Amino acid sequence: MKFTKLSDKDLYALCKEYGQKARFWRRRFAGLLPEVERRGLYRRRRCGSIYEFAAKLAGMSKESVDTVLRVARKLEDKPQLKELLESGAQSWTKLERVAYVATHETDGDWADRVVTLPQIALKVLVQNSRLETAVDRNFQPEKTTVEFETFPRLASKFNQLKKRADFNEVLEEFLEMLEAREEARKPQAVSTHSRHIPVAIEQFVRERTNDLCAFPTCTKPGTSLHHTQRWALENIHDPDRLHLLCTDHERLAHQGYIENEELPPEHWRLRNYPAERGAASLIDELVNVHRGG
Ligand SMILES: [Zn+2]
Structure with a gap:
């Protein structure tokens, strides 16, 4: 040879x-x-x-x-x-x-x-x-602990604030205000036959998670924008139904392992078994075949 x-x-x-x-x-x-x-x-x-x-x-x-x-x-x-x-x-x-x-x-x-x-x-x-x-997956504790990093000056304010009797209501109001602000600057959903995601939508979706994967608890860099409503069925680029995912979670999403995918990411969790096979998963299968996956 x-x-x-x-x-x-x-x-x-x-x-x-x-x-x-x-x-x-x-x-x-x-x-x-x-x-x-x-x-x-x-x-x-x-x-x-x-x-x-x-x-x-x-x-x-x-x-x-x-x-x-x-x-x-x-x-x-x-x-x-x-x-x-x-x-x-x-x-x-x-x-x-x-x-x-x-x-x-x-x-x-x-x-x-x-x-x-x-x-x-x-x-x-x-x-x-x-x-x-x-753990029992349906068990919901009455209260839970949140941990996050912030600047020392904000931390002191926060620590004082949490002594208030109505702290949880204040927090809820604050989060609602934030959601309203987010809603106001959210780009319109776009109906189109082009697979290309409009720049404004892509930017908005990326900023929402600071370029990280949107799956709760995942801290990996996001690598692809995932349509939770299956773009090929509806031909809509909707910022509410577009999420940045890492390669693992994208793969799991396409295989039907993400439960409540149509809801905002805080409701997502992993299924132990893939979802029933409908039109959506047939399309996923084609996507996988196309990718050689
Ligand atoms: Zn991830």
């Missing part, structure tokens, strides 16, 4: 292709290990341990072997996830993420998520599902 004659582009393409195949076959090899261990096959092949066996045959590290066997044990009663491990279809790091939250009953749902969501979005969902089991 004359690699010296390849262009940079072709050389890189080969690296990518072989790298992908190498990863796939490594995963397939790893998928065999639980059965090898069960039979103790490595002993009959003159290996002192399964680690030696895996290192000799596939150059696998002890750490990876441990992970694979641990994940396999966790997936024993979850046939669909187990199949993803054994077939080498998915990486064991990705499967390990969900191995501890998935149950026999939710096996299929988690298997779907592992296949369709990127690692990072999966991580968000796993964290969410851990929180869900820890």
Whole structure:
């Protein structure tokens, strides 16, 4: 083979292709290990341990072997996830993420998520599902604490203010005033066949979250403007229904994981299961296909 004659582009393409195949076959090899261990096959092949066996045959590290066997044990009663491990279809790091939250009953749902969501979005969902089991999602405390940073001089004023008996009413009035002011400077929704979002609307939406993702508690930079009403259905750019999202939350939104998406972001929360498939999600699917996602 004359690699010296390849262009940079072709050389890189080969690296990518072989790298992908190498990863796939490594995963397939790893998928065999639980059965090898069960039979103790490595002993009959003159290996002192399964680690030696895996290192000799596939150059696998002890750490990876441990992970694979641990994940396999966790997936024993979850046939669909187990199949993803054994077939080498998915990486064991990705499967390990969900191995501890998935149950026999939710096996299929988690298997779907592992296949369709990127690692990072999966991580968000796993964290969410851990929180869900820890707290009752419908529980609403009567009062809660808010923390924010401000200038010392404002902080002293605020600390005095909160002693007032009618503090909560004052706060409510202040927030309503702020909303009214925001409403007054909000650009009009634009009905158009152009996908291009008018500059004034984009600026308004970005300023609303200071260029950060609009999902509550998310502090990542916003990377794309997301139409919550599905632009392709209505052809309207509406500042109330346009929100800046980070890549993870945009992905989750397109997969139907954001509940109350049509309401302002303070009402959003993550679903454990994607929404029913309607016209909107069909369009999302097309968007995903178009993106190659
Ligand atoms: Zn986000």
